[in-house]
Structure formats: C-alpha cells, structure tokens
Amino acid sequence: MKAAVFVESNRIALEEKPIPDIGPLDALIRITTTTICGTDVHILKGEYPVKKGLTIGHEPVGIIEKLGSAVEGYEEGQRVIAGAITPSGHSAACLCGYHSQDGAGTKHGFKPLGGWRFGNTIDGAQAEYLLVPDAMANLAPIPDGLSDEQVLMCPDIMSTGFAGAESGSVRIGDTVAVFAQGPIGLSATAGARLMGATTIIGVDAVPERMEIARTMGADHLVDFTKVDPVDEIMRLTDGRGVDVAIEALGRQETFEAALRVLRPGGTLSSLGVYSGDLTIPLDAFSAGLGDHKIVTTLCPGGKERMRRLMEVINADRLDTRPLVTHRFKLDKIEEAYDLFANQRDGVLKVAITP
Amino acid sequence: MKAAVFVESNRIALEEKPIPDIGPLDALIRITTTTICGTDVHILKGEYPVKKGLTIGHEPVGIIEKLGSAVEGYEEGQRVIAGAITPSGHSAACLCGYHSQDGAGTKHGFKPLGGWRFGNTIDGAQAEYLLVPDAMANLAPIPDGLSDEQVLMCPDIMSTGFAGAESGSVRIGDTVAVFAQGPIGLSATAGARLMGATTIIGVDAVPERMEIARTMGADHLVDFTKVDPVDEIMRLTDGRGVDVAIEALGRQETFEAALRVLRPGGTLSSLGVYSGDLTIPLDAFSAGLGDHKIVTTLCPGGKERMRRLMEVINADRLDTRPLVTHRFKLDKIEEAYDLFANQRDGVLKVAITP
Amino acid sequence: MKAAVFVESNRIALEEKPIPDIGPLDALIRITTTTICGTDVHILKGEYPVKKGLTIGHEPVGIIEKLGSAVEGYEEGQRVIAGAITPSGHSAACLCGYHSQDGAGTKHGFKPLGGWRFGNTIDGAQAEYLLVPDAMANLAPIPDGLSDEQVLMCPDIMSTGFAGAESGSVRIGDTVAVFAQGPIGLSATAGARLMGATTIIGVDAVPERMEIARTMGADHLVDFTKVDPVDEIMRLTDGRGVDVAIEALGRQETFEAALRVLRPGGTLSSLGVYSGDLTIPLDAFSAGLGDHKIVTTLCPGGKERMRRLMEVINADRLDTRPLVTHRFKLDKIEEAYDLFANQRDGVLKVAITP
Amino acid sequence: MKAAVFVESNRIALEEKPIPDIGPLDALIRITTTTICGTDVHILKGEYPVKKGLTIGHEPVGIIEKLGSAVEGYEEGQRVIAGAITPSGHSAACLCGYHSQDGAGTKHGFKPLGGWRFGNTIDGAQAEYLLVPDAMANLAPIPDGLSDEQVLMCPDIMSTGFAGAESGSVRIGDTVAVFAQGPIGLSATAGARLMGATTIIGVDAVPERMEIARTMGADHLVDFTKVDPVDEIMRLTDGRGVDVAIEALGRQETFEAALRVLRPGGTLSSLGVYSGDLTIPLDAFSAGLGDHKIVTTLCPGGKERMRRLMEVINADRLDTRPLVTHRFKLDKIEEAYDLFANQRDGVLKVAITP
Known part of the structure; x- marks a missing residue:
C-alpha cells in the first residue's frame, strides 16, 4: 500500500509499505479521506521527533476492512472514523478520565501524550490502510448521510x-x-x-x-x-x-x-x-x-467523543466543511504538504483521498 | 475446583466445577480470601435473580495463576485484587466515566449495572479460582505488607x-x-x-x-x-x-x-x-x-480505584479489619451464609478462605 | 399607587396602596412592565399561602425612582430589572452559592426558598412601584436598545x-x-x-x-x-x-x-x-x-445572573418575545389573571404595563 | 487607640489613632488577639505599597463592641473573628463565587484582590479596635470553648x-x-x-x-x-x-x-x-x-468560611496552636515585627494581644 512516511527532516515521502497485519483487538481501516495537521508539519520540519519510516497522519475517515478476532460490535464494510487520540481504555490514566495521557503498558499507567499513537508512535492515517489499535474503544460509525468531508474535522480539529x-x-x-x-x-x-x-x-x-x-x-x-x-x-x-x-x-x-x-x-x-x-x-x-x-488540553479521543462530535454535525449545529479549502489525491500528498506547510493560497485544511 | 453456586431460591451450595479456561484478555486468579455481601443474600433468597449454577461472590483477593495471551503488565504469582465492578474500559459508558454502567457489547454502550459481572452475569469469587475479564483494566497488585484481610473490603464495601x-x-x-x-x-x-x-x-x-x-x-x-x-x-x-x-x-x-x-x-x-x-x-x-x-452510586471499580483504596489502608488512614468479625473455610461457606444472612452473633463481614 | 393584592382565595384585586418608603439599602423602582407567573396563579387559588394584602408578582422591569442612602453604583432614572429571587448576598446560603435558599436573618443562614421575596414575603411587582431590597445585589441595568418586552422573561422564566x-x-x-x-x-x-x-x-x-x-x-x-x-x-x-x-x-x-x-x-x-x-x-x-x-433548582437571581441573561438577548442568541402573547394595562390585571389562570386563547405570558 | 501603622518603607510603628466611627453596615470589634502575616512584612519592606498611616493586619480575633444600625443577627459582647478577606456579598464577583476578587463599587464588579481590605485598603487588625465592613457577611461567632489562639489561624493561614x-x-x-x-x-x-x-x-x-x-x-x-x-x-x-x-x-x-x-x-x-x-x-x-x-487561590473569606474552619478545630480535626510560637503585647509589636520579619528563633506565627 502507499503511505506518507517520515524519511528525514524536511522530507515526508510517499512510499510503498505492506498492509499491516492485525491482532485480536485491532481493526484494519481502508482510508477514504484524511488530512494534514499542523503537528505533521512540525514532524516534517524535524521539530517533533518521530522514528524514520513512520507513516504520518492522525485524522482518519475510512471503511472497516478487517476486524480483529476479539473485536465485537462492528461489521466489515462499515464507515467509521477514529480519533487522533486512541485510548486503550484500560490504563490508570484512562480509568480516571485522562485518556489523552494514556500510559497503557507503563508502570503507573500515565504517559504524557500517551494516547496519541497514530503518526507518532505507530503508523498513521496518511496511507491506503490504517491499523486501529483497541478498536472497540476507538471506532465510531459515521451516521448515514454524512460525507467524509463533513466528519473529517472530528478526529482532531473539532475535538481539540x-x-x-x-x-x-x-x-x-x-x-x-x-x-x-x-x-x-x-x-x-x-x-x-x-x-x-x-x-x-x-x-x-x-x-x-x-x-x-x-x-x-x-x-x-x-x-x-x-x-x-x-x-x-x-x-x-x-x-x-x-x-x-x-x-x-x-x-x-x-x-x-x-x-x-x-x-x-x-x-x-x-x-x-x-x-x-x-x-x-x-x-x-x-x-x-x-x-x-x-x-x-490535548485533543480528547475515543469513540464516544467521536460520536458526539458527529452528532453536532448531523444535527446541523455546525458545518466544518468551510475549513476544507483544498483537495489532493494521496499520490499528490507531497504537494499537499508543500502547500499546507507554507500556508499558501489561503489554505486551512486539505482533504487527502487515496 | 470448589465453587459456591446458586442452586435455587434459598439454596447456595458448594459444588465442583472445572477451572475456567481463559481468553486472551482474561486472567485466572487463585482465590486466597473472599467474602459474602448483602447482595449475595438477596441472590440466595431469590430476590435478585441470577441463573442457576452461577458461582456467587464479587469480592476477590488472590494470586495470579495464569494470564491471557494479550495481557501485559502483570506476572503470574502476583497478589492482586479486582473490584466487584469489572469495567471493560472500552464501552461508551466507560469512556465517559460511568464504568459501573458499562454496556460493552450493547448497541449504545450503556447498560444498567452492566459493570457488575462477578457473581451476577459471570462466575464469581466464592470459589477456588476466578476468571477476571478485561484483566488489564481490573487487576490491582496488593502493596507489599498488606494482608488479605486488610484489603478484603476494597473490592466492594470500601469502594461503595x-x-x-x-x-x-x-x-x-x-x-x-x-x-x-x-x-x-x-x-x-x-x-x-x-x-x-x-x-x-x-x-x-x-x-x-x-x-x-x-x-x-x-x-x-x-x-x-x-x-x-x-x-x-x-x-x-x-x-x-x-x-x-x-x-x-x-x-x-x-x-x-x-x-x-x-x-x-x-x-x-x-x-x-x-x-x-x-x-x-x-x-x-x-x-x-x-x-x-x-x-x-454503584460501587466504583477498575484497578486504579482499587489502587487508591489500598493506598488508604497502606497509609494508615483507615483500618477496615474490625469489619471482619468471622472467618470460614470455603468448605464451610454454607454455614457462613447461614450466619451472615441471619445476621447472627454480631456479624459484620466474614472472611472466606479456600 | 395601584397594586394587585391577594385578597383571599380566588381573589387578587387591584387596590390603592401607599408608595413604599425605602431604607438605606433599598431602591424604589417605577414599574414599566411586569407579568404573571404560574406561581401567582397558585397564590390566587390559595394553593400557595401568602398573607392577605400582599402585592403579588416577581418579574419587574422598571426605572429607578429613588435610591437608598447607602446604595452606590446606580443612578435614578436608569432602566433596570431585578430577579424574581433577590438574594441579600450576606447569608451563609449566599456565601456558599445557594442564593435562592437565602436565610438572611435566620440562625444558620439557610431558609428554603428564602431568596424568593417579591410577592411572597414582601410586596411584589404587579404595582406601579416596587421596593427592591438589597439593591446593590439585585438591580441590573438594561442594555441600551433592549425593550421592556425583550427582557421581561429574564427575572424568572429564562433564569429558571x-x-x-x-x-x-x-x-x-x-x-x-x-x-x-x-x-x-x-x-x-x-x-x-x-x-x-x-x-x-x-x-x-x-x-x-x-x-x-x-x-x-x-x-x-x-x-x-x-x-x-x-x-x-x-x-x-x-x-x-x-x-x-x-x-x-x-x-x-x-x-x-x-x-x-x-x-x-x-x-x-x-x-x-x-x-x-x-x-x-x-x-x-x-x-x-x-x-x-x-x-x-429554584430560579437563580441576583444582578450578575440578570446581566448574563440580558446578554443572551442582546447578543441575539435568543428572542423570548414570542412568549409574550397578550398585553394588558395594570388596570386590567384582573382580566389578565382570568385569561392566564384559565390558559385561554393560547396564552403563554402576558405583559402588564402600569 | 493604639494601632500599628505603616509609616514608610521599613517602618511600621505603634501610633495613637481615634477609635473609628461606624456606618450602618459596619461593626466595631475590640481586638483581643491578632497576628502578623508574611504579607505584612512585604508591606513593611515597601515591596507591597499601601498608603502611609494605614493600620496593618488582617487576622482579627475580638469582641463586638458596637454594631451598625442595619446589622442584624449579632449582639454586642459576642466573641467573633472575621476573615482576612471581607467580601461585600453584593458585587458581581461575589454573586458568582469569586469573593476574594470582590469589585464592590467598581463598574463591572470584579477587582483583583478586591476582597482584601483589612490592612490593605482600609485600616487593619493590629490595633485595639477594628472596623469590620459589611459585618453581616463577615462576622463569625467563635464557638464556646475555643480560645483566641485556637482560632487565630482561621482568618488567613488555615483558609489559604x-x-x-x-x-x-x-x-x-x-x-x-x-x-x-x-x-x-x-x-x-x-x-x-x-x-x-x-x-x-x-x-x-x-x-x-x-x-x-x-x-x-x-x-x-x-x-x-x-x-x-x-x-x-x-x-x-x-x-x-x-x-x-x-x-x-x-x-x-x-x-x-x-x-x-x-x-x-x-x-x-x-x-x-x-x-x-x-x-x-x-x-x-x-x-x-x-x-x-x-x-x-487568594484566601477565601466570609463568615461561612470562618464558621467551617472553626468547626475543623472544634471537632478536633486539627490543632493549629503549634503554629503560634511567640507571644507579644500590642505595645511590643515593633519587636514582634523584628523577630518575624527576620525569621529568628524558629518563629512561625506570633500572637499579638492588645
């Protein structure tokens, strides 16, 4: 599959990667729309360090391609989003309401920014496929009738x-x-x-x-x-x-x-x-x-947050589509980064479609 | 293994049951101490319906016997407790802080009393072994130096x-x-x-x-x-x-x-x-x-809650041992029920040890 | 002055009363618009007891006629409202945020419904003049450009x-x-x-x-x-x-x-x-x-609450004028009571103008 | 009466002043015990500016000498304290719970530190007599059986x-x-x-x-x-x-x-x-x-706060007397300042008695 990966400072490039294997609690999402965040530009510039080869991006809209063996409550083919922050739900931080500081796997269960995994500590959303960890805590079905672009701001921008x-x-x-x-x-x-x-x-x-x-x-x-x-x-x-x-x-x-x-x-x-x-x-x-x-506050995540944000849109309380000013195919994501990083042409957010 | 099961109204009996198999997210606990709750008496009397053959009890103190394949952060042989309420962490209810109303697996993620599983919807703690679901959200290691009886009130009584x-x-x-x-x-x-x-x-x-x-x-x-x-x-x-x-x-x-x-x-x-x-x-x-x-309020659960309650005891802020007025071997649990249900002999809580 | 007073069960009548004298902390308001509340109907029917001769009404819009000697921060001639609840500000209840349960003058400072004085324990707003106690805590100037009817719902309906x-x-x-x-x-x-x-x-x-x-x-x-x-x-x-x-x-x-x-x-x-x-x-x-x-919750009062509610209207977040369905001169208030108490003619709220 | 006044930088001196006249909402307190605060040392050193001639001190314990004509609910001769912060109760700040930022008399009702008046904007407690403004919001009777020194920390230290x-x-x-x-x-x-x-x-x-x-x-x-x-x-x-x-x-x-x-x-x-x-x-x-x-947080004040703090002492939850390490007559307050400002002799707090 194609994925936008961090190569080195000032270089994010589209590369070929294998479609990820999924574990029992994961879901594989086929990305239909995603976007670029200001944080991604910090990564691009080397101001926020990530490991080389990591797929960037934390704002996924897509379709469930495959569900882990232990994942219940979803169906393949469902349209979903996941938040930029993907809490495990079971860390001490999560259990007392600090999902964004999720320290799953750490000694005390708190880790600064630990809930932010996509495009930070695991492969992200600027790709054809995305592995969503702890899928049951994170996949939020898109209400019928809402387009990808209507919900594209939910994972990060609206939530934050x-x-x-x-x-x-x-x-x-x-x-x-x-x-x-x-x-x-x-x-x-x-x-x-x-x-x-x-x-x-x-x-x-x-x-x-x-x-x-x-x-x-x-x-x-x-x-x-x-x-x-x-x-x-x-x-x-x-x-x-x-x-x-x-x-x-x-x-x-x-x-x-x-x-x-x-x-x-x-x-x-x-x-x-x-x-x-x-x-x-x-x-x-x-x-x-x-x-x-x-x-x-770091961007709240989790499927219930996503549900509520999509409700705001579904109930006509807010239309975030005016924030999407430009559109690119995933193939052209390097151009999209160039435009967005340099804030040219009045860009607010770009929609990227594989 | 031996387990106290609900046979019919007014009859909880010690029976032989197989030691449970565990799934990837579960843990198997060898019970070292447990107790009887007023709710168990409602079950005994048939006032609160549970299915026949269910093992009763929701206040476990024990030792990790076996961990599911996906469970990280614990070791076999560790002394632990789990709360009476065992939230999944990933339902909508959990994600917005209502762990006791956990509706994991339901359409909207909320279920009245849904977080209460032990001795209610799954086998409970009045047995030699206990399967703890969603172990990573629920197992709380006992601080060194605290005895079983010191922490026995944490899973339900103190938390509630x-x-x-x-x-x-x-x-x-x-x-x-x-x-x-x-x-x-x-x-x-x-x-x-x-x-x-x-x-x-x-x-x-x-x-x-x-x-x-x-x-x-x-x-x-x-x-x-x-x-x-x-x-x-x-x-x-x-x-x-x-x-x-x-x-x-x-x-x-x-x-x-x-x-x-x-x-x-x-x-x-x-x-x-x-x-x-x-x-x-x-x-x-x-x-x-x-x-x-x-x-x-229904008894808060989850490992972080349990950690905090054990801290109260460990820091000498409270000693709940005076609440344990009687002790029984698991073999004699029917006698214990008889004493407790009839509130004889000034009983407050009984300690049951397999 | 003319005032609508409780005469006996099922009889509120317009009577002549002296214009009230004011103390150092009071203000005298010339009422320009007021209204009738469902509670007033309970009073009319004798379901909520008040003393005979009391002027009814707790929703005042008016003009400052005279200020008590110790009242600072206002000017005679200012257009103001006061809430249905007029907290003293200095009781224990007020000091910990329960202004509606103001027990000023009582031993412990809490009194059920104690903040509700107008038309309950002191003369109310359905009159030509109204004495506002603890004026500095209660008088809220009306922003320029808002009409009486625009702010008429603030003292009770909107606040509640x-x-x-x-x-x-x-x-x-x-x-x-x-x-x-x-x-x-x-x-x-x-x-x-x-x-x-x-x-x-x-x-x-x-x-x-x-x-x-x-x-x-x-x-x-x-x-x-x-x-x-x-x-x-x-x-x-x-x-x-x-x-x-x-x-x-x-x-x-x-x-x-x-x-x-x-x-x-x-x-x-x-x-x-x-x-x-x-x-x-x-x-x-x-x-x-x-x-x-x-x-x-009993209707929150006090001038800061009133200021915020008027801001809602001033900022075009809400227009409560559709709630005013009928208009009467104070002279005709008995007719207004008749209409309102019997919920005739699709009445929601009536505006009463002296 | 004698009063410790700010003369100039590095000089607080005991001077003779007239006993204050009281207005309708005030109370005159005969001070029986007071103390010196770290803030007073800032004033002494000229680091926190106050006007020359101001009586310093904001931690009063005393006896009601005289009550303003409009003050109800107290009796002359009662033992009372007042907080370091003396809210009016009627400003916008007070009405929404920010008593320490009381802007009574200002346009919008908020003033930074505005609730702190004693020894800051009006004469303070290091004197034989103290005028307490807005007495009904501020005077808290001392429970029987508590000594002056037992409650001396309530006005500021404990509250803060x-x-x-x-x-x-x-x-x-x-x-x-x-x-x-x-x-x-x-x-x-x-x-x-x-x-x-x-x-x-x-x-x-x-x-x-x-x-x-x-x-x-x-x-x-x-x-x-x-x-x-x-x-x-x-x-x-x-x-x-x-x-x-x-x-x-x-x-x-x-x-x-x-x-x-x-x-x-x-x-x-x-x-x-x-x-x-x-x-x-x-x-x-x-x-x-x-x-x-x-x-x-700036020291919460008001009589309800003071009541609660005295309850803590009265109920034996805390004994603050160990904080009082030295005692001086008001006559010797200059010595007390010298000791306290220089933190000599293990001083924590000094009790000053007129």
Whole structure:
C-alpha cells in the first residue's frame, strides 16, 4: 500500500509499505479521506521527533476492512472514523478520565501524550490502510448521510477546538476571546458559541480566516496587525476583560495576551503546542493572587467523543466543511504538504483521498 | 475446583466445577480470601435473580495463576485484587466515566449495572479460582505488607461506602448523616471523615456497630429505636440540618429521613439497594424548590480505584479489619451464609478462605 | 399607587396602596412592565399561602425612582430589572452559592426558598412601584436598545428554564428531553440548545407551544396525547435514552417519565413546583444502582445572573418575545389573571404595563 | 487607640489613632488577639505599597463592641473573628463565587484582590479596635470553648492553606507535594490530609517546620538543602509523580519544581505571592499537551468560611496552636515585627494581644 512516511527532516515521502497485519483487538481501516495537521508539519520540519519510516497522519475517515478476532460490535464494510487520540481504555490514566495521557503498558499507567499513537508512535492515517489499535474503544460509525468531508474535522480539529471551550468551562453569558483563528481556533470559536458564550472575540490577521470566524460564531474580530489585541479586547469588553481566554496558536505573545485580558477569576484555556519556555508576567498574574486558572488540553479521543462530535454535525449545529479549502489525491500528498506547510493560497485544511 | 453456586431460591451450595479456561484478555486468579455481601443474600433468597449454577461472590483477593495471551503488565504469582465492578474500559459508558454502567457489547454502550459481572452475569469469587475479564483494566497488585484481610473490603464495601461521601461531594467543614452503620454505612462514615466532614452522625441500633462507627469516624451516634432520628439530627445540628445525608440501607424510612434532615441545597447520596418504589414527601422536598440533589452510586471499580483504596489502608488512614468479625473455610461457606444472612452473633463481614 | 393584592382565595384585586418608603439599602423602582407567573396563579387559588394584602408578582422591569442612602453604583432614572429571587448576598446560603435558599436573618443562614421575596414575603411587582431590597445585589441595568418586552422573561422564566439545563450539566452532544413546553419548558429547551445539546425532544400537546418549541431549539416534539412519551423518546433515541431529562411541569407523570427515559448515569433536572408526594418507581431507578442523579433548582437571581441573561438577548442568541402573547394595562390585571389562570386563547405570558 | 501603622518603607510603628466611627453596615470589634502575616512584612519592606498611616493586619480575633444600625443577627459582647478577606456579598464577583476578587463599587464588579481590605485598603487588625465592613457577611461567632489562639489561624493561614488543597481538588488516595512548610504550607499539608490524600510530601529545610509538618499530616519530608526535591519526590513516588502539587512559597524554583513533579493531568495549586515573572519550562509543561492545570487561590473569606474552619478545630480535626510560637503585647509589636520579619528563633506565627 502507499503511505506518507517520515524519511528525514524536511522530507515526508510517499512510499510503498505492506498492509499491516492485525491482532485480536485491532481493526484494519481502508482510508477514504484524511488530512494534514499542523503537528505533521512540525514532524516534517524535524521539530517533533518521530522514528524514520513512520507513516504520518492522525485524522482518519475510512471503511472497516478487517476486524480483529476479539473485536465485537462492528461489521466489515462499515464507515467509521477514529480519533487522533486512541485510548486503550484500560490504563490508570484512562480509568480516571485522562485518556489523552494514556500510559497503557507503563508502570503507573500515565504517559504524557500517551494516547496519541497514530503518526507518532505507530503508523498513521496518511496511507491506503490504517491499523486501529483497541478498536472497540476507538471506532465510531459515521451516521448515514454524512460525507467524509463533513466528519473529517472530528478526529482532531473539532475535538481539540471544542475542548478549549469545554476545559475553560464556558457558561451561558460568558465573554470569550480566542487567540488565533486557524482550524483549531475556529473550532474553539464554534465550541464557545455552542456552549452559550454571548460575546466571542476572535484574534487573527488573515482576512479569509476572520471571515470564516464569523460563520463559526465570532461576534468581534480583532486584527492584531492593526490594533493591540489586549487593548482592543479591553475596549470591546468596556474594561471588564473576558471570562475565558483560549490560546490556539502556541506562542508566548498569545499566551501572554490571553492572560492579560482575563478578568480576576478567569480561565486561560491553552490548546497551543509551544516550542519554548513560557513566561507568566507578574502583573498579568496578579502576583498569583487573582484566582486565575491556566488549563491545558490535548485533543480528547475515543469513540464516544467521536460520536458526539458527529452528532453536532448531523444535527446541523455546525458545518466544518468551510475549513476544507483544498483537495489532493494521496499520490499528490507531497504537494499537499508543500502547500499546507507554507500556508499558501489561503489554505486551512486539505482533504487527502487515496 | 470448589465453587459456591446458586442452586435455587434459598439454596447456595458448594459444588465442583472445572477451572475456567481463559481468553486472551482474561486472567485466572487463585482465590486466597473472599467474602459474602448483602447482595449475595438477596441472590440466595431469590430476590435478585441470577441463573442457576452461577458461582456467587464479587469480592476477590488472590494470586495470579495464569494470564491471557494479550495481557501485559502483570506476572503470574502476583497478589492482586479486582473490584466487584469489572469495567471493560472500552464501552461508551466507560469512556465517559460511568464504568459501573458499562454496556460493552450493547448497541449504545450503556447498560444498567452492566459493570457488575462477578457473581451476577459471570462466575464469581466464592470459589477456588476466578476468571477476571478485561484483566488489564481490573487487576490491582496488593502493596507489599498488606494482608488479605486488610484489603478484603476494597473490592466492594470500601469502594461503595467511600463513593457515598464522594458522590455527595463532602467538603471540609460539612455535617454529614449516615443512615445505617452496616459495612457499607461504616465505610461511608469513614469516607466522610477522610474527606473532611467535621460533624458525622451515624444512625443505627446495633450496639456493636455503633461502637465500630466511632472508630470509623462518627462524632455522634443516633439509636433510631430510642429517638426519632430526624428530630435527633435536627437537635444535634441545632436546627441547621446536614449538608450531606448518606443512605446506606435501602429502605423508604431511611431514604425519607435522609431527605428530611437536609439543609436547603443539600445532597442525599444514596447507596442502598431498594426493593420497592420510593416516595419523596412533598414537604421534605420543598415542593421541588429546595435546590436539593439526590444522587445514586454503584460501587466504583477498575484497578486504579482499587489502587487508591489500598493506598488508604497502606497509609494508615483507615483500618477496615474490625469489619471482619468471622472467618470460614470455603468448605464451610454454607454455614457462613447461614450466619451472615441471619445476621447472627454480631456479624459484620466474614472472611472466606479456600 | 395601584397594586394587585391577594385578597383571599380566588381573589387578587387591584387596590390603592401607599408608595413604599425605602431604607438605606433599598431602591424604589417605577414599574414599566411586569407579568404573571404560574406561581401567582397558585397564590390566587390559595394553593400557595401568602398573607392577605400582599402585592403579588416577581418579574419587574422598571426605572429607578429613588435610591437608598447607602446604595452606590446606580443612578435614578436608569432602566433596570431585578430577579424574581433577590438574594441579600450576606447569608451563609449566599456565601456558599445557594442564593435562592437565602436565610438572611435566620440562625444558620439557610431558609428554603428564602431568596424568593417579591410577592411572597414582601410586596411584589404587579404595582406601579416596587421596593427592591438589597439593591446593590439585585438591580441590573438594561442594555441600551433592549425593550421592556425583550427582557421581561429574564427575572424568572429564562433564569429558571436555563437553570434546568445548567443544573443538568448539559454538554455538547447531549440528548435532552424537556417535559412540558410552557414558558419554563420552552426556556429550558432554549437553554439546552444554548449549551450544546444536539438532540432536544420537547413533550407537550398544545400545538402553538410545540410550534414555538421548534424556534426555541427543539429537534423533535412529542405529543403525549397521541403517543406514549416514554416509548416515543426511546424510539427517537433508538433505545439509548437521554443524557438529561428536564421536568418543567410539576406532576408525577412527567417526573416519572423523565426518570424512565434516562440512560444509566443520566440526570433528571427538575424545575416543576409539585403539589403532592412524588413516587420513584423501583425499576425506573435501577433499584438505586443506576448512577442516576435527581437535581432541583429554584430560579437563580441576583444582578450578575440578570446581566448574563440580558446578554443572551442582546447578543441575539435568543428572542423570548414570542412568549409574550397578550398585553394588558395594570388596570386590567384582573382580566389578565382570568385569561392566564384559565390558559385561554393560547396564552403563554402576558405583559402588564402600569 | 493604639494601632500599628505603616509609616514608610521599613517602618511600621505603634501610633495613637481615634477609635473609628461606624456606618450602618459596619461593626466595631475590640481586638483581643491578632497576628502578623508574611504579607505584612512585604508591606513593611515597601515591596507591597499601601498608603502611609494605614493600620496593618488582617487576622482579627475580638469582641463586638458596637454594631451598625442595619446589622442584624449579632449582639454586642459576642466573641467573633472575621476573615482576612471581607467580601461585600453584593458585587458581581461575589454573586458568582469569586469573593476574594470582590469589585464592590467598581463598574463591572470584579477587582483583583478586591476582597482584601483589612490592612490593605482600609485600616487593619493590629490595633485595639477594628472596623469590620459589611459585618453581616463577615462576622463569625467563635464557638464556646475555643480560645483566641485556637482560632487565630482561621482568618488567613488555615483558609489559604486549605484552599491550596481544595482548589487542587485533592481526592481520596491522592499523592500531594507541598512546597514549603511555613504557616501556609503547613496548613496546606493539613488540608490535603483532611481531604483524603494518602501520600503527602512536604518540602522545606527548617528542622522545626519539618517536625510540625509531620503532626500536620505529612508522610514524607524532603530537605531541599540535602537532596534535589524533584528527584526525591519522583523517587518517593516510584517515578509516578504527584496528583497535586501545592506551591506555598512564591518563588520560581518552587513553582517550577511543583510543575516538574506533576503526573500528566495533574494540578499545580499555587498559593504563593510571587515577586517576579514566572517561567514555565517547556518540558515540564509537556509543550502544553499534558492536560496540566495551574490554579491560583487568594484566601477565601466570609463568615461561612470562618464558621467551617472553626468547626475543623472544634471537632478536633486539627490543632493549629503549634503554629503560634511567640507571644507579644500590642505595645511590643515593633519587636514582634523584628523577630518575624527576620525569621529568628524558629518563629512561625506570633500572637499579638492588645
């Protein structure tokens, strides 16, 4: 089968690999659509290390080709997705609700980012076939009538973005700022809207993203190249600040700005993947006495999460298709990486079809 | 092997059965100690139906005899316990934290009481050997230095009793009433104490139980045969009522009394197994406007829960050995049932050793 | 001034009363719009006792006429609302978040329904003027551009209805059933929608209400006169049941049906004002072992709650004006009571203007 | 009356001041015992600015001398305490549970640290008399039989320390590390113990403090001058790390160490008053993907909080008297400051009596 593998820094290439054998708890999925994530670009650039030869990608939509001998409750031929995070369900981390930090097989059952396996510690989804481990915890049937592209954002983008609002405990009547309106930030905007925030302020500078942000639920948009976003958010909130600030970029500037716009007692919900140490300015933190909370969340996974996200789409609460701006055949995935990594042509997400 | 099986109403008998074969995810445990639960007595009496020939019992302490081919992280010969509830980890219920309502194999993944398998839907622990399903989610190694009897209450009694306090969200400074001081109520008393309640009122009538209740953490004991417990609790709290009332018997009288002693906004945390409809009196419920909560909890299971409970014992926070009042060989389990079912000789819990 | 007072059972009459004097913490409001609540009808019928001569009504919209000497932060002439519940802010109940059970002045600081003062323990809003106690905790300025009728549902209906969804902890992707689609149930429907429920099932039988329910967010409507609502909800959810069931009527039938449609681990969020004891059927309650929760909530009050609800309207998340079906001058309030108490002419809520 | 006032940097002096006049909502307390806090030393050194002439101190124990005209529910002559934080109860912050960030009188009702008034924005407790604002929200009667010194830690030390455990959501069976075992850290240790933590690791270097830490509930003590505390905590937890780490010093080193010992998904509960920017190291933060939480808490106040804390003492759950190591008359408060500021003679807390 064809698979996009990490060859070396700055090189992900399409190669031929054998179709994987499956164990009793696994399922083999024939991929029908997948996509590229910002994290994959970090891998491409060598900023996030994976072993050479690994198939990349963690956002699968496909059809069950074969089920492990111990897998019950599914049928071959079913259309399914699996989350970017594929929890085992049986580690200590899973048993107390931290599925993304799944330490199955480790001494204590917790492992940082341990639930993230596809395209990280095992072969991923940018291929013709994908082996899904712990299939019974992870395969989520696609409701009839939903297309591949409609559910393509569920495995990672929607799950992560919504989690920004959920971990921030957004409540009816909240004011929420979302820093950066890339695919994750747009989903966070949508999540805040879905949970009842009444003033949602998106920060970005790309006109196309800001336009989509409106359709996702943003009430105000702040172009950080034109105004200081902290000043502007304080102005928009009449000096009150926000109840929840969602960081969806992974930079010191946005982390710091998110902290600065919080009202006392507010929550900074961080989704970004940072690449350096962070600084918490003393004043923005009220010297530690402002009842602030900083919470981080790695993309929730598991089949029940996927079911719920697909329900959001199925119930017409959100349409994530506008996030898919470009389409490529798997054969052309190297071109897709080139476009996506360089953020050319207003790209948000690409759909890859084998 | 010998096993205590349900023969028919009012008859549980020791019979010979084959040692079970194990599948890839199972473990076979050689039981070293087990016990009888009030639920087993309901089964004995035919009040809770199970199929004939089923081995009874859901509180195992033992040694790993054999591990399924896919089970990792354990060794044969290890001393372990498993909870009364043995979640699969991979059902929708498990993935969103309702392990006791595990609907693995069902269409939607939720099944009432579905996590309770031992001695209910599969063979149980009152036998020489026990097959533990989904072993990786359920086997919890016993810390060195703890005896079988020290951990014997963890699989059910402690887990259930503590859950009464946990689901009631007991906070530092709370006043808590615990209705009935049987093994579960005594554990609920201990749980409330461990969570910081500062006034704990136990209700019962058996002098031995009330005496143990003091060592478990009760500050006051109310003998319901001598005073009206509602009046007495209101007197003890100077008319304020309690923040949390824990029902640990399963009767209308205690359920109702628990509701009547709640302050506005208080929580009734119900652990009892009821045998008939319940009535909520209009006045005790402030006509639905008192911000009351009624929460029910089925014994939390899974290896992480078991680990934490054994830590409580290992750290000398609680000694549950006083709950074990009688000891029997497995050969004499019919005598043990007779004693326990009839609550003779001040019995609280019996230890059964094959 | 004119005021609608309780004269005796089945008689609320417009009478002349002196404009109230205000104390240092009070404010005097000139009422510009108010309404009649189902609770007022209970008072009218003598089912809920209040003292004779009391002015009825707890849903005020008005203009600040005069401020107490110690009241800061407001100006005379400001347009404001106050909640049906007017917490003091300083009782033990308030200090730990149970504002509706405010026991200011009582020994322990908790009093069932104690936060409900207007038209219950002090003169209410169906009058030309209203004295608002603890004004600094309770007066909420109306945002510019919102009309009286736009905010008229905030003091009680929206606050109560939304609380049904909030206390039920509705999450993104939840399935929610709302029993009865009167004004409270319609608001609960809207609240569930605002919090991210993806399948919302409303139960009622009045065609006009079911029609409005759709605009408030219901995905399905069940006419209980045509089908058994439990059967139908199980059918609509493909046998899964609901995550949250909201009771918005106050009857045994709806309470019981709400319990019967819950999935294991689900929450019954009760808003109804009951008039008799309630029965919890053993089977619907899984004998106490289904991890069910039953939560009750009395209308949240206080100025911050009011601010948030008005934000919902101001941000175009919800339009409650369709709930106002009839309009009367205060002079004609006896006619309004007649219409409303007898539920004639498809009435949902009436606007009363002095 | 005599009062310890801030004169200028490095000078707090006992001066003569008039006994304050009281308004309708105030109470005048005759101080019988008070103490000095680490924050007062920051004020002394000019590190935390207050206006010249302000009376310092925020930990009052005393007797009601006079009640404002609108204050109900108390009697002159009653023994009472008030919290270091004195919420109004009526601001937006208070109404949604952020009493310490009380913005009474501000536009939006939130103000960083706004609930801290004594010895910060109004005259404090190191004086013969103290005016308590919003008395009905703040005066807590001392239970009969408790001495001044027994309750002296409630207004600040216990409330803050316990909040470290509470905001960290310590659960039964948790492993908790507490960085620094000064008065706040010792109280955090006690709080973690009260909430059910089973492994509590205290970090400090002062032998006397480490000794008291054992009596407060620490299971292990780590001397950071002898071992690397991160290494040692990882060793003590067998590589697992802790569920909750409490920072009780206010330094980068302890903040960072607290983060480094957290298991994935763990919570850093920060109590320290920092004096510079903080750095979050990328690796200790799993690049933002470890599901970590950082929560800060300012000393909870209000009479209900005080009642609960005094209940802890009254119920013999904790004895904080060992924290009082020195005693001074108010006349000698300058000596007391000298001793306390320089941490001489093993001082933990001083009792000051007018």
